[in-house]
Structure formats: C-alpha cells, structure tokens
Amino acid sequence: MNTRALPLYVTIGIFLLAYLVFWLQFPNILSTRVVGNLLTDNAYLGIVAVGMTLVILSGGIDLSVGSVIAFSGVFIAVLLRDTGLHPLAVFALLLMLTTAFGAGMGFLIDRLAMPAFIVTLAGMFLARGAAYILSIDSVPIQHPFYQALQGAYWLMPGKGRLTLIGVLMVLTFVLGMIVAHKTRFGASVYALGGGEAAARLMGVRQGRTTVLVYAFSGAMAGLSGIVFSVYTGSGYSLATVGTELTAIAAVVIGGTLLTGGAGYMFGTFVGVLTMGLIQTYIVFDGSLSSWWTKIVIGILLLAFILLQKGLLKLSQMRLAQEATRGT
C-alpha cells in the first residue's frame, strides 16, 4: 500500500470511530439536525482551511487568515451600514481586496525570500488593525438580503437544516480538491512543498506559484469572512482571534504534512468535521467544560505529528530493506 494515503485513512478512521462511540452514548448524534449543524457551524472554518491546506502543501503558512476574516466582517457591516451598495457588490469588492492582500504577501515571500511565517504575521497585525480602524464595536448587519441568506436552507428528512453556508463549504472543498489534485497549478504546489530546488529543476515557476497560493488563501479567507458574517449577522473586529491556528490544526489532523508536499484536501474536510464533532459531543454531554475541546484537539494534533514521523521512519526502513534485498 502507498504510505502517502495512510494519514488520510487514519483521519477517516478516527472520525468514524469517534462518531460510533458518541452514537452509542447519544443516538441522536446521527440525526440530520446534528449533521446539518456540524456543516453550518464549521462552514467558515472549513472554507478558510481549504486555503490553508494549499498553503501548507506548498511548504508555507498563512497566519493572517483569522484577522482577514474579522476584517471582512467589519468591512461588510460598515459598508452596508454607511453606503447603499448591494451586499453582492460588497462581496465582490471584499474578495478582490483579500485576494490582492494574499497575492501581495505571496509576492513579498517570494521576492524577498522571506519566511512565510514573518510576512503573514505582519499581514495578521495589518488586517486586524485595519478592522479596528473601520470600527471597534460590533456592527450588526440588517440588510434584507442577509436575512434571505440566513434563512436559506433545505430541510432534510428528520428536520435537519442544510444551510446555504454549509453547502457553500462543501462546494469550496470540491473546488479545493480540483485545484489541488487536478490542475498543473496544484501539481506545482505539491512540487514546491516537496523541495524547491527539485521543483525548479522540473520547471515549476516558483514566483508565480507562490503568489497564486497566497492569493488563493486570501480569497478563501475573504469568502470565509462573508460566511462568518452571515453566520453571526454582524461584523466585529475582535472576532475569530486564533482561527488561523485552528485552521492549521484542522489541516494537520486531516493528515497533511506540516512541512509541505503531502496531504489531501479531503483530509482537511474530515479534520474540520472531527474538530466540530468533538465540540458537538461536549455540548451533548453538558457536564464537560468546553475547554475539553482544546485538550482533545491538542492530543489529536500530537498523535498526528507522531504518526507522520512514524510513517516517515517506516518508509525509510522499508526502502533500506528493499535496497539490501536488491543486492
């Protein structure tokens, strides 16, 4: 078997096992209501994690996304409050802005040969600061179009609600899978994550790929900001602090190698759902403090890092064995 897919299978296995255990305790957890909420509650996280997956696959990191989501919410809320623009026009404006913001960071990372960590850290403060400038208070959004968006859902059998933003997250993952696994751009991203020197030798245009990766992540952060504003019905500059780290956690739990070059978009989807499931369980239980979510996620992260190290060792050992058999 190919060891590359093993972390993905482990992720899926853990998710199914957790679901089974929770189901034995609370049979209701399998209802379409819970499933629908799982998608809705984690929509913004899933969307931003799609961008983060691509960034991490390329060997980079994007710490700015949490701030960008908050900025997006405030931007939308303030514009809808102060101008007569239609929300769709505001969305388009916002997506252009966040995409350009990401592209700019990618450009700096490539041109200045700076670590992505530092550049996107600067971007994180910048975006958060910009949100404060727009408004330090929580700004409610009361546009009729927003009420339509919030009310848009499909009633599944069992009275579960499949909301628009939940569907949007799933569609975003489909888009992410196509980009990562089915395009030459995606292949270049994996190549960069596997090794810059070899990637250049194979003809990857490093600068262009880096700019596009961070632009994609910026676009996803903007989209996530839109979804978050629909979800909360407001824009608040203090929102989604640390979401970039939660997204990174989801990517790693989803089986993507933090150093880049290996992983699957679908894994991140399962990673997001796993984290959401733990949260749901704690809500169901009622007696547990919500901090248990963090503890379980911490343990899961550690387990995955160990698993990936172990797999690396294993494949090296197998290679050594094959080499001795060859002689």
Place this chain on the structure above:
Amino acid sequence: MLLTIRSLSKTFPGTLALDEVDFDLRAGEVHALLGENGAGKSTLIKCLTGAYRRDGGTVLLDGTEIDPRSTAHAQELGIGTVYQEVNLLANLTVAQNLMFGREPRRFGLIDGRAMRRQARAMLAQYGLDLDVDRDLGTYSVAIQQIIAIARAVALSGKVLILDEPTASLDAAEVRMVFDVVRSLRERGLGIVFVSHFLDQVFELTDRVTVLRNGRKIVTADTASLDRVRLIEHMLGRELEDATAHEAIARGPRPPMLDFSGLGRRGTIEPFDLAVGQGEVVGLAGLLGSGRTESAELLFGLRNAHSGTATDQQGPLDLRSPRSAIAAGFGFVPEERKTDGIVADLSIRENIILGLQARRGWARPIPRAEQNRLADDYIKRLDIRTSGREKRIGELSGGNQQKVVLARWLAMNPRFLILDEPTRGIDVGAHAEIVRLIHQLVDQGMSLLVISSEIDELIAVSDRVIVLRDRRHVAELTGDEIAPGRIMQAIAATEAA
C-alpha cells in the same frame, strides 16, 4: 559531431573557472568528463545546462550555435541533465514525476488515466514495469535515477548529461543504470558521463576528457589509456617549490594514538591507524575514495559502527566532536566557508570560539585576554588584516584558513586533522601553511593531512596512506613516498 564546444571560457570574481576549453561529443557515444575538485567539470556542465552563461567561446549543437538561458531552455534545445541527487520529487508519484509540466488534460483538468498510461509506456522503453501510482520516494535510488533519466531523455532527447549518477548506488544498481545508458547510446544519444569512479569510466565510456584547473588537459579514447596515465592527467604535478622529503630523517616516533577496526557501513570500510607523537600521516586518494569520511570518523562527526580508539592511557570516547576535542583532537574541515569560519564574526571572535566553547559559556574569556590571543596569532601566523576586529568573511582564503588554524592552535590539541588545508589558497599562503605544518610537528603535535596534491603530501608526511573505493589500501613509508608509487597505489585495480 553532435555537440562541439570551442574555447569556452567562464570567469568568476577572482578566478578563471574555465580557460578556453574544447570539448566535443558524438552521437552514440558515452564521453567521460574527469577532473578533481575545482577542475571545472561542474562549471562546464552548468554552462551547457543554462545554469551559467558563458563568457566566451562557441557551443554548437547539431551545427547551430546555442546559448542556453536556463535549464528549461537547455531542455528545449535538446540537452537534458541528471544529477547525483535532487532531480525529482520524492513526494509525487512516479507518473507525476515523469509527466510533470506535460500532463495530458481533458476539459482543462489533468487526465490521471492518460497520464498513468503514458508514464507506463515511457518506462516500458527502459524495461521497467512499475506501479506508477506509488510515490517516487518508495523506490530505490537506482530506480529513481532511471526514472530521472527517462524524464530527461523524453524532454530533451539529444544530449544527456549524467553528473555523478552512480555516487550513491551499489554494484548491482550501477549495472542497472549502465544497461540503460548503453541502450540510450545505441539509440544515438550523446552522453556526457561525469564520475570519479575510474572503474566505471573504463567499463562504460568510449572517450575521456580530463580537465584540470579550468583547462582541458587531454581527450583520448578510453581504450588507449591506462589508469596511471589517467590519474597523472587528473592530479598533475604542479607545485613548483617542491619541498624535499625530509621527514625520513625524523626517524620513528613514540606511539600516541591507536585506532583499530574503525569503520562505518556504507561510508568507509574498517581501517587501522596508528599515529605517533609528532608524526604526520598523509591520506591520499581520489575524490570520493573515503579520505574525508575517515577523518570525520576520527573526529566524531560521524559515528563509527565498529572499532576502538585508544591512547597510552586507555580507550578514548569519540562519539561526538565535543568528546573528540576533549580527547585533544582538532579538525580543520575541507569546506572552509560553510564548516570552518563564521563569516559574520570578527577574526578575534573566530579565534576564541573553540577555546570559549571548551570553557563553557558561563565563564567568558576576559576581553583583554581575547585581544592578546588574537593579536598573538595574527602575528605568529602572519594573518594579513587591518585589525583583529575585521569580519573574517572579508579576508582572502589563505588568511581565513590561518584563522581557522589559529582557533585550533589556541586550544593546543595533540592531534590535528587537516582536510585539504591548502584548497583555494594562493601559492604564497600555500607554502606558509606547509611551513607551519613542519613547525607544529617540531613542537610535538601529531597531524593527519588529507590532500589531493601529491607533492604537498610528499612534502609533509612521514607516512602516506592510500585510499581507494572507501578502503585504506596501501601504506607507504620512507623512500616509497614518491609520486609514482602513490599514483600506482591509487590506480591499482582490485586484482593487482
């Protein structure tokens, strides 16, 4: 003629890397390119693959002049290259690696099935039937190397440059790669083969070109050459002020260190080595013969899998450089820029580095003492500088090397290993370093000197140990230490 190079020149600041080099390649031949470090092999190759732009001369491919701007451009022109490592991506599948950048697409998206089919067809030409969906990294280095060749040939298809393709392969794997190379020769490709394994050169190649110090020395049919002549061409006999071999007069030395059965699998075969007090042992051999690896074992940079080290007091711990230093060892590495100096620190800071590390960071050496030490060594070793606070990176190679030496001398080791101490140093500094070695020995220090320059070894060594194919194969003493004897020992085949 498939490829013709005339009067190719390339200069870097301060050095003439290629000096009017001629080279030609026929279709359907394997042409070896040989030379020691700094001979200009890799510069020549980089000029062909577009990594460097040449400064002068002409390159004709199929009769038309070419000027490759980049690796990709060279590939388009028909020149493909496979390096020793870092050719492909271990984290992608075999099929992705083979088809990268040329993936078949349907409706704008990669058509995985067609890609796998084409990849399998490519490999079939080389007699390989692999699971192309597996990660490249799960296959052996030999298979990866063949896949890299397959990709290079598919992309370029006229000239194939193999840069040390067999350096990390074992005998059976080398045979696999050679079969592939021979079949490509029959298909009419021109193949440039760079290697420092002479056995392989004689086994595989049709012609040989030797470079030395940026100049072409000779091009000849492989069959018309013998090993000794070839090695003479490669090593040359350049050092003019050949110091007479006076070491014989020093007579036998009291024993000091004894290494027995030291070895590391895949790196260096077990060897015995005894070093007397005030003795200079020279290590001779070609690039890749295991000289540096021997030194690294002695200094704890790599751990031995077998063997023991003892001195008169008992066994020594050589598991890390730190413990080797504690045992009184010192090591001046070959790669001065990366392993020897800390370029951004001053001369003073570089000199006291080792001494301070041994004292522990909690007890800093007083500044006055640091200054005294630095000034003392700048004077004793005649380090040419405007002052002790100058950044060491701004010094010439020879002066940098003297600072590295000063660092060790300040620690007063009893056994100092010098790996290519005169590499990249001008002739004047060269003679000074040789003189310094003599001084140190007179003071009772023992030395292990590794050098590609045979005359230098002869000038300083009491004994010369010859290495070949990662093995210590001969030990020469007294009158045996002569250029002819050393070259013969390097050249001798297994049977001899």
